[in-house]
Amino acid sequence: MTQEKVSAMPNVVTPSAPVIFNPDICDGCNTCVEVCQIDVFMPNPVKGKPPIILHPDECWYGGCCVIDCPRPGAITFNWPLQQRGYWKNKATGEVHQI
Amino acid sequence: MSTWHDYFKEQGHAPDWPYPIRYDQEQEIDADVLVLGGGIAGCWAAISAARQGLNVVLVEKGDTVRSGAGGPGCDHWCNVPANPVSNVDTDEWAEHMADRPYCNGIGIQIQCREDYDCLLELEQMGGKIRDTGDEYVGAQGRDEKTKFMISPRYTRIHSYFPVPETEAEKEKFRKSEHKLSNVVIRVWGSTFKPALKKECKRLGVRIFDRVVVTSLLTENGVQGARVVGATGLNSRTGEFMIFKSKAAILATAGSGSMWLISTELGGYCNMMPRTVSGDGTAMAWRAGAELTTMENNGILRIATGYKHKWYTGAGDASYENVPIVDANGKVLPYPIQGWVDWGAMVPFPEVEEAVREKILKGEYALPFYGDFPAMPEVERNATWNLMLGEESTTKVIIKTFSNAGYDPSRDLLQSYRFIEGNSLPQWREASHSGGLLVDWDLKTTLDGLYAAGMQMFAPEDHSYAAATGRYAGRKAAAYARQVGEPKISGEQVALEKARVYAPVKRSSGMEWKELHAGIARAMQYYCSEFKTESLLKMGLGTLRRIEEESVPLLFALDPHKLMRSLEDLSLLTHAQIIIHASLARKASSTPLNFHRIDYPALDPPEWRKYLTIKLENGKVKIGELPLAFWGNMKKQYEARNKDYTGVYKGK
Ligand SMILES: Cc1cc2nc3c(=O)[nH]c(=O)nc-3n(C[C@H](O)[C@H](O)[C@H](O)COP(=O)(O)OP(=O)(O)OC[C@H]3O[C@@H](n4cnc5c(N)ncnc54)[C@H](O)[C@@H]3O)c2cc1C
Ligand code: SF4
Ligand code: SF4
Numbered sequence: 001m002t003q004e005k006v007s008a009m010p011n012v013v014t015p016s017a018p019v020i021f022n023p024d025i026c027d028g029c030n031t032c033v034e035v036c037q038i039d040v041f042m043p044n045p046v047k048g049k050p051p052i053i054l055h056p057d058e059c060w061y062g063g064c065c066v067i068d069c070p071r072p073g074a075i076t077f078n079w080p081l082q083q084r085g086y087w088k089n090k091a092t093g094e095v096h097q098i
Numbered sequence: 099m100s101t102w103h104d105y106f107k108e109q110g111h112a113p114d115w116p117y118p119i120r121y122d123q124e125q126e127i128d129a130d131v132l133v134l135g136g137g138i139a140g141c142w143a144a145i146s147a148a149r150q151g152l153n154v155v156l157v158e159k160g161d162t163v164r165s166g167a168g169g170p171g172c173d174h175w176c177n178v179p180a181n182p183v184s185n186v187d188t189d190e191w192a193e194h195m196a197d198r199p200y201c202n203g204i205g206i207q208i209q210c211r212e213d214y215d216c217l218l219e220l221e222q223m224g225g226k227i228r229d230t231g232d233e234y235v236g237a238q239g240r241d242e243k244t245k246f247m248i249s250p251r252y253t254r255i256h257s258y259f260p261v262p263e264t265e266a267e268k269e270k271f272r273k274s275e276h277k278l279s280n281v282v283i284r285v286w287g288s289t290f291k292p293a294l295k296k297e298c299k300r301l302g303v304r305i306f307d308r309v310v311v312t313s314l315l316t317e318n319g320v321q322g323a324r325v326v327g328a329t330g331l332n333s334r335t336g337e338f339m340i341f342k343s344k345a346a347i348l349a350t351a352g353s354g355s356m357w358l359i360s361t362e363l364g365g366y367c368n369m370m371p372r373t374v375s376g377d378g379t380a381m382a383w384r385a386g387a388e389l390t391t392m393e394n395n396g397i398l399r400i401a402t403g404y405k406h407k408w409y410t411g412a413g414d415a416s417y418e419n420v421p422i423v424d425a426n427g428k429v430l431p432y433p434i435q436g437w438v439d440w441g442a443m444v445p446f447p448e449v450e451e452a453v454r455e456k457i458l459k460g461e462y463a464l465p466f467y468g469d470f471p472a473m474p475e476v477e478r479n480a481t482w483n484l485m486l487g488e489e490s491t492t493k494v495i496i497k498t499f500s501n502a503g504y505d506p507s508r509d510l511l512q513s514y515r516f517i518e519g520n521s522l523p524q525w526r527e528a529s530h531s532g533g534l535l536v537d538w539d540l541k542t543t544l545d546g547l548y549a550a551g552m553q554m555f556a557p558e559d560h561s562y563a564a565a566t567g568r569y570a571g572r573k574a575a576a577y578a579r580q581v582g583e584p585k586i587s588g589e590q591v592a593l594e595k596a597r598v599y600a601p602v603k604r605s606s607g608m609e610w611k612e613l614h615a616g617i618a619r620a621m622q623y624y625c626s627e628f629k630t631e632s633l634l635k636m637g638l639g640t641l642r643r644i645e646e647e648s649v650p651l652l653f654a655l656d657p658h659k660l661m662r663s664l665e666d667l668s669l670l671t672h673a674q675i676i677i678h679a680s681l682a683r684k685a686s687s688t689p690l691n692f693h694r695i696d697y698p699a700l701d702p703p704e705w706r707k708y709l710t711i712k713l714e715n716g717k718v719k720i721g722e723l724p725l726a727f728w729g730n731m732k733k734q735y736e737a738r739n740k741d742y743t744g745v746y747k748g749k
Contacts, residue, residue, distance in 0.1 A: 007110075012103050014362055021100045037160030037169055037373050038365055039308070039333065039658055042116045052113060053101050055658065058365040058372055063494025064164040067288065077498045080363065083406055085414075085495075086512040087504050090471045096509075098502045 015080035018059035019066060021050035026074035032065035041065070050074070115656055120337035121602060122595070127304070129155035130578040131571070132343030134311045134328055135350035135378065137166025138560055139551025139567030141294035142216065143347045146571030148301035149748060152578060155341060157330055159350075159373045159661070161307045162295045166351065167370050167552075168560050172287025173489035174249055175227070176559040177206075180214035183241045183248055184280045189732040191281060196731060199689040200391055200531075200708065202556040204538055207731040208569045213561040215745045216568055217283070222746070224293040226286035234484065237476045238437050239284075247284040247484065250419055250436045284480070287488045287560070308333050310661045311350065311377065312598050314385040314547065315340075319590030321713060322386035324545035326584030329594045331664065336602070336657035338595055342586055344546070344578035347570050349563075350378030351552035352533060353672050354665070356395075357526040357621045359614045360403030367403045368527045372665075378553050380668035382534055383675055388543040388712040388721070390555045392532035392679035394690040398525045405521070406514045414468075414513055419481050421472055422513060425463035457516060465517050467510035475507070482506045523627035528676060531556060531690075535710055538728070538738050539577075540570040543712070546581070548574045555708075600652070601663045607651030610662040616644055617666065617673050625677050630696045637677045641670060679711050682720045 018040065019032075028048040033041045038058045041051035061079070069075045079085075084098040105113055131147040133140045136158030144156040158165050178184070179191035186194075192210035196203035221227045228245035229235075239248035298305060315327040325346050330339035353376030355367035365372045383389060406414075416422060419436035423429050430453060432445055444450075456462045470478050486492045504511070533555040534542050542549050550570040551563035624637025649667065654660035685705035686693045699705075710721040728734060 007107070009103065009106070012101075016101050016103070023100075034161050035164045037165040037371055039160070040365075042113065045113055045116070050100050052105055056101070057362055058662075060365045060371045060491070061494075062164075062170045062371065062491040063497070064170050066494050066497065067170070068164070076501070077494050079498065085406075085499065086465075087499070087509040088467060088512065089508060090469075090510050091508070096503065098498060098504075 013057050016056050017053055017078050018056050018061060018080075019053070020076050020078050022074055022076070023050050025071050026050040027071060029070065032069055032075055035064045035068045037062075037064070117334040117657075119657070120332070120335040121599060121657075122338065124338045124340060126340045126342065127155055127306070129153055129304075129341060129343045130345070131155075131574050132328060132341050132346040133157065133571075134346060134348050135159070135166070135553070136162035136295075136305065136307070137349060137351055137374075137551065138168040138290075138294075138563035139351075139553065139570070140166075140347070140349035141291070141298060142564045142567030143349055143548075143550055143571035143574070144298050144303045145294065145301060146568040147347075147575040147578075148298070148303050149746060150572070150575040150579075152575050154301075154303045155306065155343070156298060156303050157306045157309050157311050157328070157339075157341065159308070159310045159333065162298065162305055163292055165291070165373065167374060168287065168490065168563065169291045169371075170288065171488045171490045171493055172290060172560045173284055173485045174251055174559070175213065175217055175283040175285045175561045176251070177209055177281055178214050178217060178283055178561060179210050179279075179281045181217075181246065181280070181283060182244055183246055185277050186279050186281060191279070192731055196726070199706070199725060200394060200556055202554060202558075203726060203728045203731050204536060204540070204734075205554055205557065205562055205566050207728075207735045208540075209558060209562040209565045211565075211735060211739075212569060212742075213565040216561065216564040217285070218745045220290060220293065220564075223297045224289065226289045227283070234476055234480050237480045239280075247480065248278075248280045249282040249284045249485075251282045253278045253437065253439075284484055285488065286484070287490070288493055306330070306339065309339055310664060311381065312664055313594045314346070314348075314381050315342075315586045315590055316385050316544070317585065317587075319587035321384070321715065322544065324584075325385060325547040327586050328381075329591060329598070331598055331657070331661065333657050333661035336660065338598065340586070340591055342584050344581050344584055345548065345574040346546060347548040347550060347567075347574050348378045348382060348534065348542070348553050349550045349567060349570075350374070352376065352530065352557070353379060353528045353669070355398075355618070356528050356669060356673060356676075357524060357618050357626065358398060358402055358404075359611065359618050361611045361615060363403035364611055366401060368398055369401045374552075375665035375668055376528075376672040377665060377668040378549075379533060379675070380671035382542065382544075382547070382549075383671060383713060385544060385547070386713055387547060388535045388710045389532060389675065389679075390535045390708045390710045390723070391690070392528075392675050392711055393683050393692055393709065394531035395526045395528040395676065396531075396691045397521050397523055398527040399521055402521060402525055405518050414511075414515070416513055416515060417468060417481055418485050419473065419477055420468040420470060420511075422466050423469045423472075423510070424466055427469075428462060429469075430462065430466060454516070466513040466515060468513060469510055470506035471508060471510065478506055524622035526621070526626060528672070532676070532679070533557065535723075538734050539573040540566060541573065541577075546577070546584075548577075598660075598664065600650075601654035602657075602660050604651070604653035605655065607653045608648055609653065610659060610666045613644070613648055613652055613663070614666045614669065616648060617641070617670055620644065621673055621676075625673075625680055627693065629680055629692070629694045631681065634677050634681050638674065641674050641677070645670060675711065678718050679709060682709050682711065
């Protein structure tokens with residue numbers, strides 16, 4: 001196992017990522033930062049990079065950031081595990097979860 | 099790298115605050131009409147005042163483009179009896195709607211008379227209100243001529259809940275055969291908020307986004323005097339804002355989560371967004387405005403953060419027109435908010451109880467499902483793509499489900515009813531009840547201050563917020579035209595500045611969430627299911643202790659957390675108002691969800707009245723108003739709106 005530096009950190013705020021950015025598609029336009037009524041994100045200090053999720057615990061899960069993003073696939077919604085919905089295939093009875 | 103801890107690990111330090119810090123710096127702004135809160139009511143108020151050619155300023159905590167409960171969308175233009183497909187008389191329907199105890203007949207009359215005009219104006223602004231693309235041809239409720247999509251909601255009843263009070267009334271509803279009301283229209287509401295913001299800008303409204311309003315300013319700083327402006331805080335820079343106004347319209351909506359906070363899902367503890375946090379109610383109270391029905395609150399049913407439910411919670415099957423089946427496919431006797439029932443959103447309590455019994459006996463197997471595949475294709479599409487696609491926070495739910503492989507023509511959508519349990523009676527919310535008392539001009543009891551939308555007492559829904567906002571904008575503009583220049587009190591501003599910045603002067607102590615949870619717990623213990631004089635007084639004592647001992651410890655590390663801290667200070671005030679109002683009502687009441695163990699008589703005749711509450715010289719003052727104090731709705735409305743010109747035709 002490679003040795004990496006371990007810092008003393010407090011617990012990570014959970015859930016920590018209401019959305020997931022795809023850095024290959026996101027161009028850091030910050031539309032999502034602006035439409036978020038809660039101000040969950042902050043612009044990345046490095047221009048052109050995806051925003052930073054600063055206040056994940058305040059997310060309303062209203063999804064405007066995802067809906068209004070001009071670059072499809074740049075940002076995807078990520079329900080906290082305990083909120084992920086289920087469905088069942090009517091013919092086979094197979095159960096799925098998001 | 100997208101989370102804070104990723105950044106920390108990679109860079110070895112926390113990111114710098116991304117905006118310039120301007121604590122203590124001031125900006126002064128003058129307005130003829132100042133609109134506080136840029137949600138649905140606020141945007142409409144600003145637009146309507148700006149159409150009168152006045153200097154209008156709009157102040158919004160988030161970004162007006164998507165802020166507020168209606169920011170992400172709206173599927174139901176809920177109560178629009180004046181639409182051409184409607185089968186009811188507008189004024190009769192308004193009276194019918196106002197035939198519920200402790201509602202707001204003034205707002206309802208305005209909604210019924212004017213929200214169809216709002217809808218047509220929305221279309222002029224670029225909002226989508228009809229099936230112009232012929233996507234839903236053949237769906238029940240679609241009118242070929244207008245291409246309006248009538249919703250199966252309120253088909254025969256006039257509220258979300260089937261709550262007829264007598265057996266005879268219940269029987270009437272069950273048998274109800276009269277024709278459909280056609281008063282609710284399905285709309286493409288995700289197009290609305292951006293269109294409203296654009297129209298505000300086009301009309302020259304100056305918008306201040308990311309500014310949280312913290313207080314109202316009154317003439318000479320006197321409680322109960324004319325409102326002459328407001329103060330605000332930029333939640334990114336910490337800059338202090340001073341707004342001067344001839345007339346102000348408060349539209350910050352009702353309270354957020356009061357009795358409950360999940361500290362990990364803190365943004366999601368009731369249906370409303372966190373930004374809707376009772377600020378307006380608290381600041382109007384401090385300014386001396388009269389409030390009413392503050393003792394009314396009910397159990398928080400959805401989106402508690404602890405439950406998994408529709409709207410702000412990952413989907414549920416109990417949507418409009420969708421048959422509910424058990425795990426073996428047996429159809430449940432539920433209302434499905436559809437064409438085959440009477441259009442309510444929840445079942446009669448006895449139906450719910452019968453289902454529960456059958457679950458326990460093994461006659462119904464859990465979990466339940468929404469049987470989307472059983473629906474005719476066009477109805478399924480209308481519910482999934484239009485209703486869910488446009489109803490606010492649900493647009494992203496269908497997107498997420500679809501991306502994960504859910505196909506409504508093939509798959510049953512799980513319901514969480516029963517398996518997630520009921521909410522505790524101590525998990526309550528106040529967002530749909532108490533608020534500012536208004537007159538037929540939507541003027542509050544303070545000169546210079548108007549209110550609209552959910553800021554008012556007993557508010558309704560989206561189209562109600564739109565119509566009342568537009569109306570308040572008109573009336574406030576008329577007042578602003580004839581009133582003298584406002585003068586603000588430097589002393590009042592200085593006191594507010596000291597209050598606002600106190601938490602950033604400290605870097606340790608108590609953070610906002612802990613304060614919030616403490617207030618919530620006090621409300622759970624002392625102002626919930628069991629109310630008595632002594633419990634309520636213990637509640638006031640606890641809140642006073644929080645004020646004296648915990649508030650001085652409140653700290654905020656940056657302007658954003660300062661905003662959240664100020665919201666919780668509003669909450670503290672709001673909680674105190676609720677307890678004072680609860681102490682004043684010395685009787686129990688079913689429609690107010692209000693049960694005093696020491697005054698058990700339910701709705702005795704002498705207590706069938708509104709209680710009003712305000713601060714006068716710093717002391718709580720209780721008053722009262724008779725039910726339906728607004729008089730004859732049609733006559734009162736017409737007497738005051740002779741000059742109303744209908745749909746906007748100007749440029
Ligand atoms: C998930 C969801 C679905 C809904 N679906 C429908 C529907 O289909 N049909 C329907 O009729 N209704 C629906 N509603 C209700 C509807 O959205 C509300 O009735 C409507 O938005 C109320 O309008 P408002 O202007 O009073 O409040 P809001 O639209 O919530 O606006 C209040 C604004 O005030 C701002 N604010 C608060 N405090 C401050 C402050 N201190 N300083 C500055 N700004 C402040 C907030 O940021 C917010 O933008 C839904 C609500 C939700 C949450
Ligand atoms: S996720 Fe989308 S909206 Fe956000 S910065 Fe990236 S490209 Fe822009
Ligand atoms: S879902 Fe809403 S609250 Fe959460 S980050 Fe996106 S825009 Fe902000």
